[in-house]
Amino acid sequence: MTDLSAFPITKKWPARHPDRIQLYSRPTPNGVKASIMLEETGLPYEAHSVSFQDNDQLSPEFLSLNPNNKIPAIIDPHGPGGKPLGLFESGAILIYLSDKCASEGREAFVPRDAAARYETLQWLMFQMGGVGPMFGQVGFFVKFAGKDFEDKRPRDRYVAEARRLLAVLDERLAGRKWIMGDDYSIADIATFPWVRNLVGFYEAGEVVGFNDFGNVARVLAAFVERPAVVRGLTIPA
Numbered sequence: 001m002t003d004l005s006a007f008p009i010t011k012k013w014p015a016r017h018p019d020r021i022q023l024y025s026r027p028t029p030n031g032v033k034a035s036i037m038l039e040e041t042g043l044p045y046e047a048h049s050v051s052f053q054d055n056d057q058l059s060p061e062f063l064s065l066n067p068n069n070k071i072p073a074i075i076d077p078h079g080p081g082g083k084p085l086g087l088f089e090s091g092a093i094l095i096y097l098s099d100k101c102a103s104e105g106r107e108a109f110v111p112r113d114a115a116a117r118y119e120t121l122q123w124l125m126f127q128m129g130g131v132g133p134m135f136g137q138v139g140f141f142v143k144f145a146g147k148d149f150e151d152k153r154p155r156d157r158y159v160a161e162a163r164r165l166l167a168v169l170d171e172r173l174a175g176r177k178w179i180m181g182d183d184y185s186i187a188d189i190a191t192f193p194w195v196r197n198l199v200g201f202y203e204a205g206e207v208v209g210f211n212d213f214g215n216v217a218r219v220l221a222a223f224v225e226r227p228a229v230v231r232g233l234t235i236p237a
């Protein structure tokens with residue numbers, strides 16, 4: 001049986017199945033990237049719920065795995081060289097899980113062709129560096145505490161940037177089924193939870209003029225119909 005006792009996080013969230021990938025998360029747009037990928041790939045895993053209400057992400061046990069106090073984070077008991085590997089940052093987790101799947105002969109959600117692989121990583125980074133942080137700011141200024149700020153310039157700045165990013169994504173999706181064309185990939189898994197959140201939970205569809213981005217809306221609709229996405233969006237319960 002695998003021993004994960006070297007990871008203090010397992011004291012607070014004990015592993016019932018230490019042989020499986022341990023996921024520490026919440027069903028937020030960053031959290032579900034990991035759960036959707038795990039559901040898509042069929043890799044065996046065990047999900048642990050990190051409560052923001054209880055500030056679990058600030059606990060010493062959580063910080064021992066992610067000093068940046070953010071979900072998602074994972075431990076793979078069977079990492080490189082057969083040794084356990086802890087990992088945080090959703091983009092890194094998606095790349096890692098994809099590489100693991102490729103080495104196990106599973107569908108990896110990254111094209112095998114080298115140029116297409118880098119193109120996928122490029123769009124993944126577009127999400128990590130642009131879509132996620134900017135849409136998150138829109139949420140703050142449109143739905144949460146920032147909406148009551150008198151000065152509307154910060155809100156307008158992030159709304160304009162979100163619109164610009166949506167336009168870039170919309171153009172990329174013109175004539176394509178997914179971001180990488182016919183191949184559904186980790187770039188889609190990273191991006192569409194954030195688009196869904198922007199128009200859903202953040203209720204920012206109108207303010208960003210979402211109706212102008214028909215390709216984004218079309219791909220979002222296809223994304224949320226995938227059975228693994230439906231499941232992943234509610235994990236951990």
Ligand SMILES: N[C@@H](CCC(=O)N[C@@H](CS)C(=O)NCC(=O)O)C(=O)O
Pocket residue numbers: 028029030031052057069070071072088089090091
């Ligand atoms: N760049 C990080 C961002 C993760 C992130 O912002 N997670 C949020 C939830 S969506 C979080 O854990 N927030 C808790 C906090 O800031 O205390 C990633 O992609 O993994």
